[in-house]
Amino acid sequence: MTKGWVKSFSAVLALTLVLVGCSNSGKNNNGTGGAASGSPLAAGDQTVIGGAIMNLGWPWYQGAIDGMNNYAAKSGKNLKLQFEDGKFDINTQITQLENMAQLGAKGIVVFPVDGKAIIPTMVKLHEQGVKIVVGDYPQSPDNPEDAVWETFVGHDFKEMGKAAGEVAVNYLKTLNKEDPTVVYLSVPASGQASVDRFEGFSSVIKEAFPNAKVIEEGDPKGDRNSAQTLFENVLQRNKSVDVVSGHNDALVLGAYNAAVSTNRDKEVKFIGLAGDKEVLQYIQDGNPAWIGEVLQDPVVLGEVALEALLASLDGKDLGETTPLPKPETITPDNINDYDWKSWSWLGN
Structure with missing residues (x-):
C-alpha cells in the first residue's frame, strides 16, 4: 500500500442510494479521458453505477467501497453509487446484479463471490448494454466469448x-x-x-x-x-x-x-x-x-476499478487486465512509516 495514497484517502460519499430509471450502454472497453459524444456520461445527467461486493462481513471490502467513493468524488461526474453486499453467496449476488440492471445501472463493478458462477449473469447484462468491470477475483469462463467484462482490475x-x-x-x-x-x-x-x-x-x-x-x-x-x-x-x-x-x-x-x-x-x-x-x-x-x-490495498483497487468503468462508459479501450501497484510489506522495521490506524477499511 503506497504510503502517500493511504494517508490521503477518506470516505466522502454516502453509500446507501436509491437507483431510479432505466438505460442502455454502448460497447467497447476501458481507458481514461473525457466523455465521448453519445456516452452516458456526456449529457451531465446523473449516471447510476453499481458496486457488487463479495462480502462486507470482511472489512477489507469496505476499503474497495471507500476507493470507489473517493474516485467518484474527484471525477467531476454526476454519479450515484449503489453498493450491495453479496454475503459470500452466489445466488444473492446474481439477484443483486439483475436488480441493479433493472433499476438503471449503466455500469457495475463486480467483486465476484467465486471464479465462474457469476459469468452467465454478466453475459446477460452485457447483452442489455450494461458495462461491467471485474475486481479482485479473476474469472475463468468455459467459453472465451463469455469474457464480456471490460477489464479485470486486481492485485497480482x-x-x-x-x-x-x-x-x-x-x-x-x-x-x-x-x-x-x-x-x-x-x-x-x-x-x-x-x-x-x-x-x-x-x-x-x-x-x-x-x-x-x-x-x-x-x-x-x-x-x-x-x-x-x-x-x-x-x-x-x-x-x-x-x-x-x-x-x-x-x-x-x-x-x-x-x-x-x-x-x-x-x-x-x-x-x-x-x-x-x-x-x-x-x-x-x-x-x-x-x-x-x-x-493488498483495497482502496486503490476500488479507485482504479471505478476509473476503468467510467472510461469504458466514455468509449475507451483497455486490455484484459488493469494492473495495480506491487504489494507492500509491513514489518517490525518499517511499521512506523505507515499511518495504518487511520485506515477506515481496517475497522478503525
Whole structure:
C-alpha cells in the first residue's frame, strides 16, 4: 500500500442510494479521458453505477467501497453509487446484479463471490448494454466469448505470495537450517487466486531453501475458527514448524491462536496477507511471533476499478487486465512509516 495514497484517502460519499430509471450502454472497453459524444456520461445527467461486493462481513471490502467513493468524488461526474453486499453467496449476488440492471445501472463493478458462477449473469447484462468491470477475483469462463467484462482490475496474487515468501526467507536465514518447515494455509474454493498465492510463496522458499519442507493445508471454510482447528492438527503431526503464512489474515490469525493454545507460539513465526488491524497491532506492539504483513490495498483497487468503468462508459479501450501497484510489506522495521490506524477499511 503506497504510503502517500493511504494517508490521503477518506470516505466522502454516502453509500446507501436509491437507483431510479432505466438505460442502455454502448460497447467497447476501458481507458481514461473525457466523455465521448453519445456516452452516458456526456449529457451531465446523473449516471447510476453499481458496486457488487463479495462480502462486507470482511472489512477489507469496505476499503474497495471507500476507493470507489473517493474516485467518484474527484471525477467531476454526476454519479450515484449503489453498493450491495453479496454475503459470500452466489445466488444473492446474481439477484443483486439483475436488480441493479433493472433499476438503471449503466455500469457495475463486480467483486465476484467465486471464479465462474457469476459469468452467465454478466453475459446477460452485457447483452442489455450494461458495462461491467471485474475486481479482485479473476474469472475463468468455459467459453472465451463469455469474457464480456471490460477489464479485470486486481492485485497480482503470485506477487503477493512472493512478498510473503521473501519475509519468510529473511527470517529462515537466521536459523541456520537447511531444511526448515514452512506451512501455508490455502483456500481451495478461491480457485486460481489461491493457487497463485501459494505458488508465489513456495517458489521463493524453495529457491532459497531447496530442502525446505513446504506444507500446504487447504481450509474449505477459510475462516479463523476453521484455520485454528486445521493448524492444531498440523502442529500435532509436526514436531517443528518455523513459519506460517496463508491466503488471508483470518487463516493466519487462526493458526496463531492454535499455536498460542498449544504453547508453541514462541517457536513459530507468522506472516499475514491482505491487511488486518489485529495483525498490524501485533507488529506495532513488538509481538515476536509476527514478522510481516503483505498488504493488498483495497482502496486503490476500488479507485482504479471505478476509473476503468467510467472510461469504458466514455468509449475507451483497455486490455484484459488493469494492473495495480506491487504489494507492500509491513514489518517490525518499517511499521512506523505507515499511518495504518487511520485506515477506515481496517475497522478503525
